[in-house]
Amino acid sequence: MKFITAIIKPFKFTEVKAALSDAGISGLTVSEVSGFGRQKGQTEVYRGAEYSSSMMPKLKLEIAVSDAFAETVVEILLKAASTGEIGDGKVFVFDLADVLRVRTGEQGDIAI
Structure with a gap:
């Protein structure tokens, strides 16, 4: 089993979700986060002031x-x-040791 974490631009979510759904992926968790990489952020103008x-x-x-x-x-x-x-x-792929479904106690691939 694998645990895949992807960090994406927010406006791409609808397209990503549709593509995953079309491929039969039925579950995912989404969180709003913030961070920076090589681009080191951006400069914006708000009410005439640059920040x-x-x-x-x-x-x-x-x-x-x-x-x-x-x-x-x-x-x-x-x-x-x-x-x-x-x-x-970015996309990160990790080995997933185990999965347990809380409600039924199912374990492994069947719990995904």
Whole structure:
């Protein structure tokens, strides 16, 4: 099993969610986060005053999948979240030791 974490631009979420749904991925967790990478933020103008924002708003997606779906999910994320611009985000893939469904006690792939 794999645990995939993706950091994406917020406006790409609808496209990413639709692509994952079309591929049969039925569950994910979404969190609003902020951070910066190589771009080090951006400069904006508000009411005529210029200011620098080092923390960019992003969405963090967390998806647990069986090993068979991991590569497909990563490909979908890379394609659907890409704008070709700096700050598109990152995808992290971790080995997932175990999953347990709280309600039924099911364990492993069946609990995903």
